[in-house]
Amino acid sequence: MLARALTLGLLLAAWMVPETLRAQAGGAASPPAAADPADPPTPSIPAIGVRNTRYLDVPASALGPAVDPAKGYRLQDLGRGLYMVTDNVYQSMFLVYDRGVVVIDAPPSYAPHIPQAIAEVTSRPITHVVYSHSHTDHIGGTRALGGHPIIIAHQETLRLLKRAADPGRPLPTVTFADRYTLRVGTQVLELSYHGDAHEPGNIFIYAPVQRVLMAVDLVFPGWMMWRRFAVAHDIPGVFAQVEEIRQLPWRTFVGGHVARTGTHADVDLQAEFMRDVRRAAAAALAATKPGEGLDPRDAANPWALFDDYIDRVAAKCVNALVPAWSTRLAAFDVYVWDQCYAMEQSLRID
Ligand SMILES: [Zn+2]
Numbered sequence: 001m002l003a004r005a006l007t008l009g010l011l012l013a014a015w016m017v018p019e020t021l022r023a024q025a026g027g028a029a030s031p032p033a034a035a036d037p038a039d040p041p042t043p044s045i046p047a048i049g050v051r052n053t054r055y056l057d058v059p060a061s062a063l064g065p066a067v068d069p070a071k072g073y074r075l076q077d078l079g080r081g082l083y084m085v086t087d088n089v090y091q092s093m094f095l096v097y098d099r100g101v102v103v104i105d106a107p108p109s110y111a112p113h114i115p116q117a118i119a120e121v122t123s124r125p126i127t128h129v130v131y132s133h134s135h136t137d138h139i140g141g142t143r144a145l146g147g148h149p150i151i152i153a154h155q156e157t158l159r160l161l162k163r164a165a166d167p168g169r170p171l172p173t174v175t176f177a178d179r180y181t182l183r184v185g186t187q188v189l190e191l192s193y194h195g196d197a198h199e200p201g202n203i204f205i206y207a208p209v210q211r212v213l214m215a216v217d218l219v220f221p222g223w224m225m226w227r228r229f230a231v232a233h234d235i236p237g238v239f240a241q242v243e244e245i246r247q248l249p250w251r252t253f254v255g256g257h258v259a260r261t262g263t264h265a266d267v268d269l270q271a272e273f274m275r276d277v278r279r280a281a282a283a284a285l286a287a288t289k290p291g292e293g294l295d296p297r298d299a300a301n302p303w304a305l306f307d308d309y310i311d312r313v314a315a316k317c318v319n320a321l322v323p324a325w326s327t328r329l330a331a332f333d334v335y336v337w338d339q340c341y342a343m344e345q346s347l348r349i350d
Contacts (some may be wrong), residue, residue, distance in 0.1 A: 099124065110141070133217070191204070
């Protein structure tokens with residue numbers, strides 16, 4: 001029994017050590033023990049919790065124009081009075097009309113620069129702020145905009161912000177349930193709610209004149225989604241909303257993250273990746289037996305049984321995705337394990 005436990009321990013250790021590290025060790029480590037039939041092959045991407053000493057290169061296609069370090073932000077003209085502001089990690093927008101400016105989101109990472117970015121194109125005051133959703137990393141810089149703007153958000157966002165009681169996120173003054181059309185001068189913003197996905201209250205913001213759609217934390221043009229389908233509150237909802245985004249007739253997409261704006265090809269690519277993760281996780285679940293290879297002394301520990309089972313499912317899911325995807329989305333290696341763990345859980349319980 002002790003020998004069996006030691007073998008399992010060695011196997012586990014071998015599984016946790018990235019291929020690259022073992023290659024660097026010059027094969028001096030003891031040869032791998034005979035494979036336990038329950039163990040999938042070691043994925044080439046280090047698992048969660050294992051230090052990655054060198055991440056995959058970021059493809060040039062994922063990068064946008066550089067940010068001038070002296071300014072700390074980049075301004076991108078989206079046409080007819082609509083602009084994107086970004087620090088190449090976060091993205092927000094502002095819309096200029098005849099008497100003022102509507103700001104959409106104020107990420108704290110660069111919100112103090114938003115008035116400066118607006119001043120590059122107009123001296124008109126900020127009259128309105130639209131919140132995409134309640135998360136502080138997208139709206140926590142609202143106070144830096146100054147004044148007392150009208151703040152528009154979904155009613156769920158108001159509920160969540162009341163609960164948060166965060167002085168950095170002033171409460172919305174206008175809320176809606178399904179749709180809200182903001183008309184200012186000749187400019188229009190169509191706000192709409194498509195249900196829970198990333199977070200209750202997260203809305204689509206469409207500028208019909210410019211044909212620009214902003215929807216935050218759902219699509220990451222050129223990049224792997226942030227971990228666990230961008231910390232999705234509801235994973236099936238995220239799949240449905242990415243599909244909705246794919247089918248809407250916008251010309252430019254603003255996702256709230258990464259450097260550049262998105263195209264339909266970007267959304268198609270992410271949707272294809274999501275379908276592949278779902279397929280890979282479903283196949284791994286079907287091909288894996290709970291408890292197989294588990295030390296019999298752990299048989300009375302259901303948490304251990306599931307931990308062992310789910311680790312094997314996730315490893316098979318990662319293995320299935322590596323050949324096709326490791327060079328197609330930037331930072332694939334950073335979050336592929338997280339996506340597989342999130343997907344297998346969603347498939348089992350949602
Ligand atoms: Zn968010």
